[in-house]
Amino acid sequence: MSSELLCIIWFIILNVLLIGYAILDGFDLGVGILHPFVAQTDQERRLVMNSIGPLWDGNEVWLVTFGGALFAMFPNAYASIFSAFYLPFVLLLFALIFRAISLEFRSKRANPLWRNFWDILFFTGSTLAAFLFGVAVGAVMQGLKLSELGDYEGTLLDMLSGFSISVGLFTVALLAMHGSIYLYLKTEGDLQQRLFNWMKRTYYMFLALFVFVTLWSVFFVPASLQHFGEYPILWLVPVLNILAIANIPRALKKQKPFYAFINSCCVISALVFLFSAALFPDLLPASNNPALSINIYNAASSTLTQKIGLIIVAIGMPMVISYTILIYWTFRGKVELTESSY
């Protein structure tokens, strides 16, 4: 295998990991965003939290593995991106910690103040994490000012552009919609009835922001369509994406929530794909001088490391997928509160 091909393969694997994370932890974060709005009683809040109780931890591992794979296969990109987004990523870590510990601690006491505190933290953590992921995506699409070694030379305020903040809000809406469909699948009765309205609300919010962000990136972010002229087949992805978006309300109307959930997963996959298509072959474009951009070739590890990584993936991924299926199968169906629930 040539070294270029290996770089492209690893770019694709990173995409798969990112899509896996966005879909799986996406609904966890969405559930957290909706938590204070959809759940009214303490029991409902527990149902909402327990709908992701056994799953969020494993879902977060997709992010950890994505980070590890980026570190191993494109160390220069890992180093530049993580140090550039220093404070946003520290906040992201805080948000993920808030989410984790509020799930863990909330039900440990019956005191309403105690429980409200963790409810707020659960919502804050989930929303902040979704927002920061979006901001990072937006800022990377616009590119950062880099030094010759690839170190970020701007300030925190430089990366908080109107565009990156819009993408952040868009991500919150997207994951809220995704999470509402997931919750609808996992609940029953009253709560589920109310969720139906929340699915509609979050869908229209998502739709409005989708149109807004799409127009902004098509007209003002030059990278977004850079390969579309060269490879017209790429147009298939936004077309399918729009079909999937249109399918969500149709599926809801037909009382097929699982089908709506699949469509929502497709939307997320398509968006992550479009994001990486906009970047390719860069991993972190330099806004000050394209020659300084960090791409999959100049950031890559040695060919041997890339091959070792492929062997690790070939052995590891089938195992990961098999026990992910086992876990999701074990906890299929409507969420119930039992002895061991949060």
Next chain:
Amino acid sequence: MDVVLLSRLQFAFTIMFHYIFPPLTIGLGVILAYLETRYYLTKKPIFAIACQFWTKIFVLNFAIGVSSGIVMEFQFGTNWATYSRFVGDVFGSALAAEGIFAFFLESGFLAIVAFGRDKVSAGLYLFSMYMVALGSIFSSIWIVVANSWQQTPAGHHIVEILRPSPLADGTTEMVPWVVDGIVQRRAEIVDFWAMIFNPSTVQRLSHVLLGCAAVGGFFVLSISAYYILKNKHLEFAKHSFKGALFFSLAASLGLAIGGHTQAQHVYKNQPAKLAAFEGHYTTGRADLNLIGWPNEREERIDYEVSIPGGLSFMVFDDLTFSKPVVGLDRFRPEDRPPLLIPFFSWRLMVGIGGVMIGLCVMGLFFSRNENISKNRPILWAFVFAIGFVMASNQSGWIAAEVGRQPWTVHPPVLWNDSVTDLVTAADGLYHYDETLGLRTSKSFSTAVSVAEAKTSLILFAILYAALTAVWIMVLDRKIRTGPEPLQAASDSGASGVAQAAIDRQHARLNMKENDQGGAS
């Protein structure tokens, strides 16, 4: 304060906080796997009660361990960008393998262990417990491999990074990448297995795992001793106490024996580090210092109590107590590790290790004839011992990491043919090959400002302090509540057939509200 120091403080603080939890989960994981096996084979309720109790504590610790662990992965990039570029090809592989092989395994099966007892068969539950224990051990393997490679790098070479450069005829050629006159280098793997089994991996890993076992054992001892003292849950407590006592003694003895040979290997690969541990300045016959205060200016130990020739014996198993040991005087001042921290943390680790063995032996001695419950001072000692065992784990790591300074990736050490002294230059000092290692002072992220590094350090300090307080509060409650008798078989299935599913949820909840209103 500069970014290097702030980043070092932050890494030290966050890793020390994180390292409260993995030893607990690894140690408890092994104990739980054992208890679940006993329950599976005997079906005795005492094992089921024990399993449920320890599982709840295990899950609590695990959640904080996971969330503080992601922080560590991110920090290589956020705070140590130059280091990440240098080691990514080697170090990153181990980290990625950890994600795929270990984290998915433990987090997946933890879901079944924590939430799925009623949902899966007894056999699958037992299997899941094994997988969680195995997953947590796997993760320690990969991370210790990565850290050991920094201490004793192997299986790699250091190469100049090549970048394409346009030629006059329009083609490009690959030339060394030079920025500001400095040729950029990095480590690349040449032999994966030599990297994994670098000279210190096996010894350090076994030491780490035994340390985790000791933490798990002493944690169980602490809680059981407390129950015996309070005359609560006696049957459970006495069973747990005795089992954990044997387990902890075995771990403590293993630590002492393994630690001795490990120190000899440290001398071979990182002589400056061992000299810092021992406060050994002058190359030659070496005394074994027991207590004292290092005087860095005068390069000697004040107020010392030492065994003459003791270190010569310890390093070489030399019965003549006289073989020369290389001291700090062989190294240039800028190549020496700081002395105070490794010197004292090393003593703390070894000292507590000795006390652990003594305490376990005493515990066993007083446990004969089942009369440990009358010996209250010993029991109280066991209640508090866990704090010291954890301190010993932490100080071992502090000694290892601070002793590695001033390097993040330690350059190789060359010995003369008879392995009696280092290959020194004309000035009588050892000169490391700078290109084969990486200095801590050069490893940091240049994109990060002092203000940013300060902000994050302060935020982490506040968050982790709060988290520790809540963790101790919840843990304390769990321990005070204690193991609960088994619930009667749950009413899922038959009785719920006629009811709407929503009623079932309410019924289950009401049952819980009388109780604690949630899992306690």
